[in-house]
Amino acid sequence: MEDNIKVTGLVLNAKDYKDNDKIVVLFTLQRGKLSAIFRGVKKPKAKMKMAAQPFCFGEFILSERGNNYITTNCTLTESFYDLAYQTERFFAGCVVLEVIDYATIEGQPNEKLFLQSLKALKELTYETTNENVITAKFIIDTLALIGYxxxxxxxxxxRAxxxxxxxxxxxxxxxxxxCKDIDGSPIQLSLINNLKFIDNSDYERLSTIKIDSTASKKLLCFIANVFCELVGCSLKSLNNVL
Ligand SMILES: [Zn+2]
Structure with a gap:
């Protein structure tokens, strides 16, 4: 019994599987996060070779067999390929993908998070706003969407x-x-003011923020650690940013 479904999805990560295949984690609009096997994509001339890589976005045709999805076809609409030429923005994009992975549960769609993810990756790829500020904004918005x-x-x-x-x-x-009790730690006023500005601004307004590279890294590190504490994870991709 086979059942073909069409989903709009973003590749979060890909792992080698057997000799020539890959298992790809897709964040899809229709079915949330899922794992799909791409057969034969490690062969040099494989048709779907390019699509089985992180950041690829498009339409995927999946065949549902038991507990597995097999990808039978795909049409890419965006690969965010220009990120590859901008090392720091590429590393920030990797943080975005890893945050999505930890913020989502298999089989549970989250349309708002899906749209926000694409927006953040487009900002990183095509705009000039500080990449750590964009990524921090994405994490703050994601935390709100998952109940934090x-x-x-x-x-x-x-409320004072x-x-x-x-x-x-x-x-x-x-x-x-x-109110700080024993669990409140001191935080710099400039850091909290920047976080407030980012939280209250859309991506367009973020381009006006005045922050140097060191402070932006510190800010991203801070909010990423908040995410890790609340979600119960560690973000490997953060090491490349700092
Ligand atoms: Zn208080």
């Missing part, structure tokens, strides 16, 4: 305005000195 909306504006506990900021991911973000 972070608060950077007022104390997460008493905060001039001496503390932060706790588990308690929802910013804390004032009175």
């Amino acid at each position: 909306k972070m608060n950077f504006t007022k104390c997460s506990s008493c 305005s905060v001039s001496r900021p503390y932060f706790s991911a588990l308690r929802g973000g910013l804390l004032c000195p009175l």
Whole structure:
């Protein structure tokens, strides 16, 4: 019994499988995350060779056999290939793909996250906004979509305005000195102000942020660690950014 389905998907990662095949993790609009086998794609002239690589986006025809999906055809609409020429933006894109992988559950569609993922990758590939700022924005938005909306504006506990900021991911973000208890750690005012600006801005407005390279890396590292703490993972791709 075979059943062909058509999905719109983004390749998150690909692993070698058997002699000539690959197992590809796809984030799809219709079925959420799934693994699909690409047969024969390690042969030099394989038709779907290019599609079985991270960042490839397009339509995939999958044949459902038992618990497995076999990819029988695909049409790429975007490969974000220009990222390959921009090392730092490419590494930031790898963080985006890994965050998607940890933020999604197999078989559960998330249309908003799907659209946000494409938006972030397009910004990294075709715009000039600082790549760490784009990636931080993507992580903040992703956290909100999976139930961890972070608060950077007022104390997460008493709602007061905060001039001496503390932060706790588990308690929802910013804390004032009175509410910090034992789990709030001090955070620089400039860092919290940048996070607030990023959270409240769309991607177009992000291009106006004034931040140097070192501060942008520190900011990305901070919010990535918040993601890891809340989701319970570590992001290998982050090592290339820092
Ligand atoms: Zn408070």
